[in-house]
Amino acid sequence: MGRLYWPLIILGNLFPVKFARADTDYAQYVNVFTGTTGGGNMFPGVVAAPFAMVKLGPDVSSGTKDAYSGYLADGSFTGFSMMHESGTGGAPKYGVISQMPVVGNVDNPLADLSTGRAAADEGFVGYYKASLASGVTVELAATEHAGLYEYSFPEGNSSIVIDVSHVLPSYRGSGWSQGYSNGSFAIFEDHFQGSGTYNNGWNLAPDWTIYFCGTFDTDPVSAKTFTGTGTTLDSYDSEFGVWTSGSYRQGGVFTFNETSVKSRVGISFISYRKACQNVHNEISGDTSLQTLVDSATSKWNREILGKITTSSTNTTDLELLYTNLYGMNLIPSNRTGENPDWDSDEPYYDDIFTFWDLFRCSTALTHIIQPVAYEEQIRSIIDVWRHEGYLPDARSSNFNGRTQGGSNADNVLADAYVKGVRGSIDWQDGYSAMVKDAEEVPENNDDPTSPDSSDKEGRGALPDWLKYGYITPTYNRAVSRAVEYSVNDFALYQVAKGLGEKADASKYLKRSRNWRNHWNPNATSQGHSGFVVPRLASGSFVEQDPLSCGGCYWGDAYYQGLPWEYSMNAHHDVDTLIKYVGGNDSFVDRLDLMFQPGLVNTGGGTIFNAANEPSFTTPYLYNFVGRQDLAVNRSRTVAKTYYNTGPSGIPGNSDAGAMQTWILWNMIGLYPLTGQTTFLIGSPWFSDMEIDLGTGRTLNITSSGGNSDDAYYVQSLKVNGKRWDKAWVTWDDVFADGGSLEFELGEDPVLWATGPAPPSPGSESQ
Numbered sequence: 173m174g175r176l177y178w179p180l181i182i183l184g185n186l187f188p189v190k191f192a193r194a195d196t197d198y199a200q201y202v203n204v205f206t207g208t209t210g211g212g213n214m215f216p217g218v219v220a221a222p223f224a225m226v227k228l229g230p231d232v233s234s235g236t237k238d239a240y241s242g243y244l245a246d247g248s249f250t251g252f253s254m255m256h257e258s259g260t261g262g263a264p265k266y267g268v269i270s271q272m273p274v275v276g277n278v279d280n281p282l283a284d285l286s287t288g289r290a291a292a293d294e295g296f297v298g299y300y301k302a303s304l305a306s307g308v309t310v311e312l313a314a315t316e317h318a319g320l321y322e323y324s325f326p327e328g329n330s331s332i333v334i335d336v337s338h339v340l341p342s343y344r345g346s347g348w349s350q351g352y353s354n355g356s357f358a359i360f361e362d363h364f365q366g367s368g369t370y371n372n373g374w375n376l377a378p379d380w381t382i383y384f385c386g387t388f389d390t391d392p393v394s395a396k397t398f399t400g401t402g403t404t405l406d407s408y409d410s411e412f413g414v415w416t417s418g419s420y421r422q423g424g425v426f427t428f429n430e431t432s433v434k435s436r437v438g439i440s441f442i443s444y445r446k447a448c449q450n451v452h453n454e455i456s457g458d459t460s461l462q463t464l465v466d467s468a469t470s471k472w473n474r475e476i477l478g479k480i481t482t483s484s485t486n487t488t489d490l491e492l493l494y495t496n497l498y499g500m501n502l503i504p505s506n507r508t509g510e511n512p513d514w515d516s517d518e519p520y521y522d523d524i525f526t527f528w529d530l531f532r533c534s535t536a537l538t539h540i541i542q543p544v545a546y547e548e549q550i551r552s553i554i555d556v557w558r559h560e561g562y563l564p565d566a567r568s569s570n571f572n573g574r575t576q577g578g579s580n581a582d583n584v585l586a587d588a589y590v591k592g593v594r595g596s597i598d599w600q601d602g603y604s605a606m607v608k609d610a611e612e613v614p615e616n617n618d619d620p621t622s623p624d625s626s627d628k629e630g631r632g633a634l635p636d637w638l639k640y641g642y643i644t645p646t647y648n649r650a651v652s653r654a655v656e657y658s659v660n661d662f663a664l665y666q667v668a669k670g671l672g673e674k675a676d677a678s679k680y681l682k683r684s685r686n687w688r689n690h691w692n693p694n695a696t697s698q699g700h701s702g703f704v705v706p707r708l709a710s711g712s713f714v715e716q717d718p719l720s721c722g723g724c725y726w727g728d729a730y731y732q733g734l735p736w737e738y739s740m741n742a743h744h745d746v747d748t749l750i751k752y753v754g755g756n757d758s759f760v761d762r763l764d765l766m767f768q769p770g771l772v773n774t775g776g777g778t779i780f781n782a783a784n785e786p787s788f789t790t791p792y793l794y795n796f797v798g799r800q801d802l803a804v805n806r807s808r809t810v811a812k813t814y815y816n817t818g819p820s821g822i823p824g825n826s827d828a829g830a831m832q833t834w835i836l837w838n839m840i841g842l843y844p845l846t847g848q849t850t851f852l853i854g855s856p857w858f859s860d861m862e863i864d865l866g867t868g869r870t871l872n873i874t875s876s877g878g879n880s881d882d883a884y885y886v887q888s889l890k891v892n893g894k895r896w897d898k899a900w901v902t903w904d905d906v907f908a909d910g911g912s913l914e915f916e917l918g919e920d921p922v923l924w925a926t927g928p929a930p931p932s933p934g935s936e937s938q
């Protein structure tokens with residue numbers, strides 16, 4: 173064994189770390205723990221820039237409860253790893269390339285080395301700290317492709333274990349647990365490197381590989397590789413430059429005489445070499461934790477948080493604004509330059525989790541505050557189609573899946589198209605990708621959870637859709653898929669029309685009305701008749717209680733939403749819906765019932781479910797029938813009831829930031845109708861708000877006349893200085909070139925929106 177060389181870095185006065193705050197530091201209002209409990213599944217660890225590939229944080233195990241982002245408020249630390257998702261469900265993904273600090277020498281690195289907490293974890297934008305029951309303190313900072321670990325051990329001769337086989341486990345027993353396939357590991361004179369190959373998780377992904385390369389700032393007194401199976405060691409020795417590789421567990425144990433040790437690690441999907449380059453380029457040996465934290469803070473301030481500003485000094489409101497802005501921009505991950513599967517000049521993003529969650533209001537806000545990333549994301553999904561054949565509805569570890577309903581990337585593309593997003597997007601290709609979704613049945617991926625058809629990508633139930641114009645119970649989730657396929661076909665109509673594809677436009681407009689084929693005018697509930705229900709090949713309807721969706725999951729007729737909710741989900745064809753339900757008053761009554769407690773056991777006892785996306789638009793539908801006041805009443809109630817800045821401050825699973833985006837729109841006072849240029853009007857929270865739209869454009873939103881918890885009903889509105897009597901604006905009105913919305917707010921509801929109703933572009937009358 174030769175003398176190891178670990179470049180020793182002299183760091184000045186590192187502890188205690190001080191984090192100065194300036195007045196314009198919006199990051200100070202971000203609580204990274206918001207949404208980490210109560211099922212929110214948010215990732216509180218370090219994400220050094222919006223959409224950064226590295227998400228460095230703790231992996232906590234309770235032994236029973238899935239830790240979707242790695243974090244749980246209770247349980248034991250099993251490691252601190254480089255990759256995570258944020259705010260997802262299904263089953264945990266990633267938690268790979270971990271380090272676990274252990275006090276003293278390690279006899280068996282394959283044994284359970286987990287340890288509890290000595291104190292609650294601490295964290296803010298760019299920084300994370302965990303105090304372990306073992307007496308070790310771990311502090312973390314990162315860049316986009318590398319991470320910095322700083323350990324403080326209670327005594328010398330303590331160890332850091334790198335276990336390549338470490339992943340986030342799943343205890344759900346649904347067959348969606350991640351697997352470790354194989355790996356490699358080696359210790360060299362000045363660094364260690366290796367790779368891990370993993371599979372499965374919620375999207376049933378095949379093997380994928382991540383490479384890593386790291387170093388310590390301190391000479392270890394001993395550095396050993398290990399291999400073994402289960403908890404049985406096969407080898408545990410100190411040979412250098414010798415690779416271990418195979419499907420057994422493996423990694424390294426580094427023991428240090430010092431009590432303060434730092435490690436820098438880079439990861440890459442491309443090669444060991446690129447992993448080493450990533451850490452070399454992004455975290456040089458003399459980079460301090462403070463420098464990385466400052467850099468992360470300024471990136472978040474510049475690229476995201478500073479896009480929405482207000483002169484308000486109400487810290488509760490500021491915390492809600494900036495915490496949710498932060499929370500909606502952790503995933504997808506920008507993996508441009510890190511795509512192992514094909515060579516391309518197009519940007520590459522992964523960790524779309526999922527468009528089913530995001531298309532309703534999130535992608536439309538990304539467009540506004542992150543137009544550059546948004547265009548890159550659109551180009552990236554079109555490139556996935558180019559090289560793999562289908563747009564993703566969800567994607568992680570470089571693999572499409574799962575599709576819960578329709579091919580909802582279509583809606584996202586249409587939204588960008590109708591709002592004039594062009595840039596470097598090849599719209600002929602974009603449209604071809606949408607046509608593929610609409611016309612070609614994807615090969616069945618034989619998922620045991622839903623064996624009827626593909627849930628990897630595309631539209632599995634397309635054969636019925638093309639044959640009958642509706643979806644029979646041959647297919648799971650038939651009714652909710654049919655409603656979503658209608659919305660998807662409307663998206664094709666929008667783009668076909670714009671590209672001058674007249675025949676296609678007319679065909680897809682007709683198909684966008686097929687949700688009507690599931691409408692049984694005789695299905696009754698709560699004094700109302702007419703709901704979307706299952707329908708047989710013979711044409712007859714299946715009896716269905718509109719207040720029940722059975723298991724509401726993969727094998728049921730409605731996915732995660734009641735017939736009541738899906739009956740109100742064809743937002744391109746609202747005029748028809750209003751006719752079907754019996755006119756404006758009946759429509760208002762239906763909406764009222766959806767917010768009346770006690771009708772169901774879910775979602776706080778209302779049909780409207782703040783915690784799931786099929787309900788997102790519901791409060792704003794009042795705008796279609798002249799009752800904007802009620803839209804304000806309902807949406808305010810939801811925002812104030814289900815959101816706060818505490819750890820369980822979002823209504824349920826964040827769904828990759830979808831929940832966060834919902835309240836952001838509520839604070840702005842608008843709500844988008846994806847695939848259309850329409851924004852429905854709510855009521856803004858601040859007396860002034862400026863949204864930086866990029867390239868010198870601004871949207872100013874002001875409100876006078878109170879805007880307190882008592883005075884938020886719209887009394888009157890001016891758009892770009894002109895009196896406004898419509899409960900909606902268009903993209904061109906306020907976003908294309910910027911503009912202003914001047915609200916007068918007051919305590920009492922006023923029927924101010926007497927002008928034309930919002931467009932219903934899928935209806936015959938339009």
Ligand SMILES: *[C@@H]1O[C@H](CO)[C@@H](O)[C@H](O)[C@H]1NC(C)=O
Binds near residue numbers: 429
């Ligand atoms: C670590 O162990 C070595 C030899 O086992 C011993 O000489 C040294 O004093 C120990 N250092 C500390 C800080 O405990």
Ligand SMILES: *[C@@H]1O[C@H](CO)[C@@H](O)[C@H](O)[C@H]1NC(C)=O
Binds near residue numbers: 353355356369379418
């Ligand atoms: C791991 O398995 C994959 C196949 O899934 C193979 O391509 C790769 O070479 C293996 N890696 C190692 C280090 O053995």
Ligand SMILES: *[C@@H]1O[C@H](CO)[C@@H](O)[C@H](O)[C@H]1NC(C)=O
Binds near residue numbers: 328393429
């Ligand atoms: C560990 O540190 C102690 C105290 O600083 C020193 O006496 C000892 O030589 C060191 N051991 C090794 C192996 O470096």
Ligand SMILES: *[C@@H]1O[C@H](CO)[C@@H](O)[C@H](O)[C@H]1NC(C)=O
Binds near residue numbers: 488
């Ligand atoms: C801050 O705003 C909230 C409403 O979001 C309100 O309840 C609270 O009273 C305000 N605080 C102050 C100090 O004005």
Ligand SMILES: *[C@@H]1O[C@H](CO)[C@@H](O)[C@H](O)[C@H]1NC(C)=O
Binds near residue numbers: 506544548
């Ligand atoms: C995405 O990553 C690439 C490569 O690092 C970078 O050039 C690009 O600017 C990133 N996009 C955004 C929106 O930051």
Ligand SMILES: *[C@@H]1O[C@H](CO)[C@@H](O)[C@H](O)[C@H]1NC(C)=O
Binds near residue numbers: 692693694
């Ligand atoms: C609804 O019920 C009426 C009266 O029973 C019946 O005539 C009609 O055919 C039914 N409609 C459908 C679509 O089942």
Ligand SMILES: *[C@@H]1O[C@H](CO)[C@@H](O)[C@H](O)[C@H]1NC(C)=O
Binds near residue numbers: 756796798799926927
């Ligand atoms: C329904 O409400 C809309 C929006 O206020 C209005 O334009 C329309 O005339 C109303 N329809 C009827 C039949 O009153």
Ligand SMILES: *[C@@H]1O[C@H](CO)[C@@H](O)[C@H](O)[C@H]1NC(C)=O
Binds near residue numbers: 805806808809
């Ligand atoms: C909504 O309106 C009802 C009366 O219909 C009222 O009791 C309630 O306080 C209002 N809620 C809000 C948040 O304005």
Ligand SMILES: *[C@@H]1O[C@H](CO)[C@@H](O)[C@H](O)[C@H]1NC(C)=O
Binds near residue numbers: 870872910911
């Ligand atoms: C928005 O307000 C700022 C000042 O607060 C002003 O400079 C800008 O011209 C306004 N923009 C619009 C579009 O009204």
